Amino acid sequence: MATKVMQDLVISPELAKNFRRNFTEKIIEFGLLFSAVFAVFITTAIVYVLVSEAIPFFQHVSIYEFLTDTVWTPNYSIKRYGILALISGTLTTTFIALLVAVPLGTITAIYLSEFASHKVRETIKPILELLVGVPTVVFGYFALMLVTPLLQKIYPDLTTFNMLGPGIVMGIMIVPYIASVSEDAMRAVPMAMREGAYAMGATRFQTAIKVIAPAATSGIVASYILAISRAVGETMIVAVAAGQQPNFTFNPVESAATITAYIVSVALGDLEHGGIGYQSIFAAGLTLLVMTLMLNILGHWVRKKYAERY
Amino acid sequence: MAVNQAKPIKDLGEVRKLIKEHKRNDFIFAAVGMFVIASLTITLVILFLDLFFDGYPRFGIDFFTSYPSRKAIQAGILSAWVGSSLVLLVTFLVAVPLGIAAGVYLEEYAKKNWLSDLIEINVSNLAGVPSIIYGLLALGLFVYSFDLGQSILTAGLTLALLMLPIVIVSTREAIRAIPVHIREAAFAVGATKWQVVLNHVIPYSYGGILTGVIIGMARAIGETAPVITIGALTFIAFLPPSPVGAEIPFVNFDWLESGFTVLPIQMFNWISRPQYEFHVNAAAVGAVIIILTAIMNGFAIKLRYNVRKKIKW
Numbered sequence: 001m002a003t004k005v006m007q008d009l010v011i012s013p014e015l016a017k018n019f020r021r022n023f024t025e026k027i028i029e030f031g032l033l034f035s036a037v038f039a040v041f042i043t044t045a046i047v048y049v050l051v052s053e054a055i056p057f058f059q060h061v062s063i064y065e066f067l068t069d070t071v072w073t074p075n076y077s078i079k080r081y082g083i084l085a086l087i088s089g090t091l092t093t094t095f096i097a098l099l100v101a102v103p104l105g106t107i108t109a110i111y112l113s114e115f116a117s118h119k120v121r122e123t124i125k126p127i128l129e130l131l132v133g134v135p136t137v138v139f140g141y142f143a144l145m146l147v148t149p150l151l152q153k154i155y156p157d158l159t160t161f162n163m164l165g166p167g168i169v170m171g172i173m174i175v176p177y178i179a180s181v182s183e184d185a186m187r188a189v190p191m192a193m194r195e196g197a198y199a200m201g202a203t204r205f206q207t208a209i210k211v212i213a214p215a216a217t218s219g220i221v222a223s224y225i226l227a228i229s230r231a232v233g234e235t236m237i238v239a240v241a242a243g244q245q246p247n248f249t250f251n252p253v254e255s256a257a258t259i260t261a262y263i264v265s266v267a268l269g270d271l272e273h274g275g276i277g278y279q280s281i282f283a284a285g286l287t288l289l290v291m292t293l294m295l296n297i298l299g300h301w302v303r304k305k306y307a308e309r310y
Numbered sequence: 311m312a313v314n315q316a317k318p319i320k321d322l323g324e325v326r327k328l329i330k331e332h333k334r335n336d337f338i339f340a341a342v343g344m345f346v347i348a349s350l351t352i353t354l355v356i357l358f359l360d361l362f363f364d365g366y367p368r369f370g371i372d373f374f375t376s377y378p379s380r381k382a383i384q385a386g387i388l389s390a391w392v393g394s395s396l397v398l399l400v401t402f403l404v405a406v407p408l409g410i411a412a413g414v415y416l417e418e419y420a421k422k423n424w425l426s427d428l429i430e431i432n433v434s435n436l437a438g439v440p441s442i443i444y445g446l447l448a449l450g451l452f453v454y455s456f457d458l459g460q461s462i463l464t465a466g467l468t469l470a471l472l473m474l475p476i477v478i479v480s481t482r483e484a485i486r487a488i489p490v491h492i493r494e495a496a497f498a499v500g501a502t503k504w505q506v507v508l509n510h511v512i513p514y515s516y517g518g519i520l521t522g523v524i525i526g527m528a529r530a531i532g533e534t535a536p537v538i539t540i541g542a543l544t545f546i547a548f549l550p551p552s553p554v555g556a557e558i559p560f561v562n563f564d565w566l567e568s569g570f571t572v573l574p575i576q577m578f579n580w581i582s583r584p585q586y587e588f589h590v591n592a593a594a595v596g597a598v599i600i601i602l603t604a605i606m607n608g609f610a611i612k613l614r615y616n617v618r619k620k621i622k623w
Contacts, residue, residue, distance in 0.1 A: 021502060028504045029419055035411035036420070039432040039478070042471055046443060049450035104346050111343025124347055126611045131354055133525070133607035135532020137574045138596045141581055142357050145364070145589065172353055205336045226438070233440025235535035236574075240581055260442050260535065267445070267539045273454055281539075285446040289439065296438040 050289060053282035057081075060276055066283065072246035072262070074277050081280060083287055085248040089256035090291075093167045093238055094231040096252055100171025101227055105178025106220065112179065113186040114208040128176040136173070140240030143169040148241060161243030161255035170237050174227040181226060185219020186212050218306035225299035229292045235260035259288045358600060365594030373594060378546070378576065385580075385591055387598070389546045393462070393570035394531060396550060400466020400566070401473060401530050406523055408470075409477025410512070413519075416478070417485040418507055437475040444472050445539025453540055460541045462550060463566040468536050473526035480522020484515035517617035521610045528606035532599055534574040546571040573599050 011019075058066070061081045069082025108128075112121050148165035152158045158165075189212050197207040213220065243255030244265035257265065263281045272278055376386025412433075420426035448468035458464045488511060496506045512519075550568035571579075573595055580592035 025502050025504055029415075032411045032415035032419055035408050036415040036429050037425075038408060039412060039429055039436060039474070042436060042447075042474070043432045045451055046439065046447045049447050050443075053450055104350070107343055107346045108350070111340070111347065115340050115343055126608075127351055127354065129611055130604060130607055131350065133528055133532075133603050134354075134357065135534070135574055135599055135603060137532065137534045137578050137581075138357070138361070138600055141577070141592060141596050142360065144581065145593075146356070146360055172350070175350060203332045203336045205339045206332065208339075229438055233442065235440070235442045236578065239535075240578065260440070263442055263446070264535060264538055267449075267541055282446060282450070285443055289443055292438060292440055293435070296435060300434075 046289070050282050050286040053279055054286045057276065057279035057283045060279075061283075070248040072248075072257075074266075074280055079276070081283075082248075083259075083284065085246040086257060086259045086262050086284060087287070088248050088250055089163065089238070089242065089246070089261070090232055090258040090288075092163050092250050092252055092256065093170060093234075093242060093258060094228060096164060096167025097170035097174060097231045098224070098228065100168050101174045101178055101231075102224060104171070105175045105223070105227070106182060108175065108179040109182035109186060109220075109223075110208050110213065113183045114204055114212060125180075128179055131173070132176045134173070136234060136236040137240065139169050139173055140166070140237045143237055143241035155253065158253050159255055161241065161245075162253050163238075163242050163256055164252040166237045166241040167252060169241070170231055170234055173234070173237070174230050177230060178223045178227050181223035182216070182220045185216040185223070188219070189215045218303050221306070222299045222303040225295050225302065229295040229299070232295070233260065233288060233292050235264060239264040259284050358604075361593050361597040361600060364590060365592075365597045368590055368594035369597075378571075378579075383587060385588075387573065387576055387595055389549060390571050390573045390576040390595070391598075392549050393546070394572040396462050397465045397469065397537075397570065397572055398527060398530060400463060401469040402523075402527065404467060404470035405473040405477055405526065409474050409522075409526075410481050410519060412474075413478045413481025413485065414507055414511070417482050418503070418511060433475055433478050437479065440535075441472055441533055442535040442539055444468055445536030447471070448536060448540045459567065460569060461567045462570045464540055465537050465542060465570065465572070468540060469530040469533060472533060472536060473530050476526035476529070477519075477522050480525070481515070481519050484518025484522075485511055487518065488514050517613060517620075521614045521617070524606050524610040524613070528603045528610070531606075532574055532603050534578055537572055537575055538578070542569075542571060542575055 066081055066083055068084070069080055070084045070088075071080040071082050072085035073080050108124075112124060116124065143166045144160075147169055148158065148160065148162065151162075151165055186208075193211055193215060194207055197211045202210070238258045239261040242258065242261060244257050244261050245255060246262060247254060247256035249256055262284055266277055266281045373386045374391065375388055376384060377388050378390075379385040412429075416426065416429060416433075420429070445468065448464055448471075452458045452464040452467055453460060458467075492510055492514065493506050496510050501509070546569060550570060577592050577595040577599065580588040580595065583589075
């Protein structure tokens with residue numbers, strides 16, 4: 001081809017076609033690159049929007065006061081912004097959720113990975129996936145209309161809005177996350193380790209607890225961290241069933257707003273763009289983002305650092 | 311594993327006892343495991359049944375053809391399901407092409423360098439960001455900076471951002487399953503990279519991508535927090551302008567700027583009322599949402615199962 005061009009000293013149709021083709025290829029590659037870079041753009045935009053709206057807020061309220069005060073009263077005449085009042089609600093509901101989800105999720109994972117037959121596993125996993133697919137507002141209804149009334153029969157002093165009911169429901173919601181990530185981690189442990197344990201006369205239970213679970217610790221811990229991150233960011237269950245009144249308490253039978261529930265309650269009212277109430281939800285959102293980001297990084301680190309290599 | 315070194319075993323009876331004990335532990339754990347899974351399943355069933363029984367009195371044509379109302383018994387979800395459909399249309403049109411393109415880039419084009427590392431970290435991080443944060447992003451960016459208002463367009467774009475990581479991840483997984491020799495065969499007969507992608511890679515990973523898209527859409531239907539955060543109205547007794555017009559050019563885009571409500575917001579609104587009658591309505595909408603998401607998720611699970619079974623390279 002090259003010699004032909006040199007002979008004729010004009011661009012041959014093939015070469016022109018080649019050139020056009022390469023040009024189109026480049027354009028397409030660029031378009032695809034742009035789509036991929038869009039993900040970076042979203043992250044940047046999230047950080048930019050939260051920080052830029054939170055900066056004026058922190059000019060009003062010192063960061064020290066924000067992080068140490070325990071009263072959050074943006075709607076009262078004496079306005080105080082102590083995020084601890086919201087964090088306490090977030091941590092309490094998360095803790096209850098973990099009390100439910102960690103045992104149930106871990107047992108489910110061990111059962112599915114080490115005990116269940118192929119057929120049972122193929123039946124159970126879709127059920128867990130359906131559980132993941134249930135919208136959280138529906139879980140909120142479930143917490144408010146079914147779980148709380150049931151709990152009130154056992155403990156009659158429980159108020160309509162409390163942290164116990166939504167915490168338990170949130171726990172049920174995150175069981176599938178723990179179960180599926182932990183199960184993947186346990187299934188990734190090589191068969192030779194199981195065979196070794198069986199050859200020594202270990203039962204399934206012994207193998208699971210003393211060989212497989214220790215070998216898969218990094219994945220199992222990472223699944224717990226993922227679950228905490230989900231629970232901290234969960235919005236609708238707590239907004240529906242835990243009340244929207246900020247309250248510095250760790251008592252699960254009381255009602256309290258979480259960070260997310262506060263954002264929802266402000267968004268439901270009239271937002272005055274640029275007002276301090278408007279800015280406060282960005283400060284709260286920034287706190288939430290930092291919390292979940294740290295958890296995600298921790299989870300990533302645990303998985304990398306403590307992963308067993310075979 | 312120095313399990314039994316501590317106490318030397320003396321006679322056969324003791325060994326038998328030990329074995330029996332361990333077998334019993336095995337049995338107990340299996341029973342506990344089955345019990346846990348059964349109770350999770352039963353919880354799921356109770357959740358479904360509770361919504362259906364609570365919402366039962368409201369099921370009927372009227373419920374789907376009426377606007378929300380101050381009288382619970384006359385209220386319906388017409389504006390909510392129309393709003394949900396239009397918002398999801400926007401979400402679909404934005405998230406699917408963008409997500410597939412990003413997934414294709416990361417799998418087929420990206421060289422191993424800092425940029426692709428950065429993109430990858432971002433995608434996995436975005437999947438872990440709570441949905442309400444996307445709502446705040448949309449409030450600051452779409453509603454006020456781009457001045458799109460509390461419109462269908464804003465909500466659709468917000469949910470698209472939320473859905474994007476799901477589409478990207480499932481596209482990548484589906485593409486990764488295609489063996490290299492398929493690509494090599496195409497390159498060998500002179501195909502360009504884009505021809506390989508368009509005529510081979512995407513068609514062969516179609517099932518996997520579709521699964522991710524359906525799961526993402528099912529999530530978008532039920533997503534409430536980000537849509538509330540952008541300040542979507544909850545009492546909407548009108549429909550957006552029709553997307554299809556009677557006159558040339560037959561389509562109009564006024565609906566994008568219209569106010570709206572969606573199914574989960576309607577449900578949240580009704581739960582928040584103190585009157586019992588509205589809770590019945592809430593249960594009925596909840597049943598509608600849960601049927602929709604269950605059908606979509608079920609279809610996606612089945613599809614993935616079929617894809618996994620069918621493909622043998």
